[in-house]
Amino acid sequence: MKTGLTHSVEIIKAFGQDNRTGYNMVPATRLAQLGDMHSLVDIDIKGYDYPWPLEKWRDLTEDPTCVIVLAVLQVEPVGVCVWQKRPAVKEAEILRLTTKPAYKGRGIGSFLLRTVESEARENGLQEMIVIVPELKCFPGHPDDVSQWLLKRGYRAVKPILTNHFYMYGSKCDGFKFASSLIGEKDA
Numbered sequence: 001m002k003t004g005l006t007h008s009v010e011i012i013k014a015f016g017q018d019n020r021t022g023y024n025m026v027p028a029t030r031l032a033q034l035g036d037m038h039s040l041v042d043i044d045i046k047g048y049d050y051p052w053p054l055e056k057w058r059d060l061t062e063d064p065t066c067v068i069v070l071a072v073l074q075v076e077p078v079g080v081c082v083w084q085k086r087p088a089v090k091e092a093e094i095l096r097l098t099t100k101p102a103y104k105g106r107g108i109g110s111f112l113l114r115t116v117e118s119e120a121r122e123n124g125l126q127e128m129i130v131i132v133p134e135l136k137c138f139p140g141h142p143d144d145v146s147q148w149l150l151k152r153g154y155r156a157v158k159p160i161l162t163n164h165f166y167m168y169g170s171k172c173d174g175f176k177f178a179s180s181l182i183g184e185k186d187a
């Protein structure tokens with residue numbers, strides 16, 4: 001799959017060289033296929049406290065509005081992003097974005113984010129949104145995602161989405177983050 005992205009020196013350094021070939025190991029992205037179902041569920045369970053059931057993943061593969069992008073290192077799937085196209089409102093939403101625990105903090109999440117933003121832009125969409133459970137918006141907490149998104153150009157948008165998620169047996173509010181796909185990043 002074409003990503004239109006080049007790898008930064010940092011991401012190449014992060015993974016070093018393949019012992020057998022001596023080549024730099026660089027992550028790539030590709031569209032997930034039906035044969036990836038096991039990997040998708042595996043990565044999701046490890047990344048989320050509220051993983052999707054297998055049926056949901058199956059439905060997504062048949063949903064023409066949804067795109068499932070895998071990050072792979074050599075051939076190993078190490079991260080996944082699911083995003084949805086909403087052309088009527090020129091908007092895209094990230095429904096899932098996670099990196100396998102062993103690969104966190106090495107640029108895979110940022111790489112996936114930039115890849116899907118680029119794809120959404122190519123589809124003529126103007127804004128990317130992500131809805132995050134309130135429980136993942138406590139700066140300083142190990143599970144915090146809010147600072148990660150803010151650092152990558154996203155802003156928090158009101159109103160708070162009341163009872164948007166169901167986690168740990170109870171309802172939980174959602175915080176919406178958005179980032180423009182046009183303007184400066186287009187230049």
Ligand SMILES: CC(C)(COP(=O)(O)OP(=O)(O)OC[C@H]1O[C@@H](n2cnc3c(N)ncnc32)[C@H](O)[C@@H]1OP(=O)(O)O)[C@@H](O)C(=O)NCCC(=O)NCCS
Binds near residue numbers: 105149
């Ligand atoms: C949010 C998430 C996708 C980020 O993925 P990632 O591959 O770790 O992302 P990156 O490597 O690009 O960036 C991680 C940041 O944490 C830092 N970091 C360092 N060590 C780390 C570690 N062991 N684990 C996580 N982050 C680490 C990195 O330096 C980087 O810092 P920066 O924001 O100052 O650049 C990942 O933490 C995750 O899967 N979270 C659980 C699922 C989730 O909540 N997703 C949110 C959807 S928006």
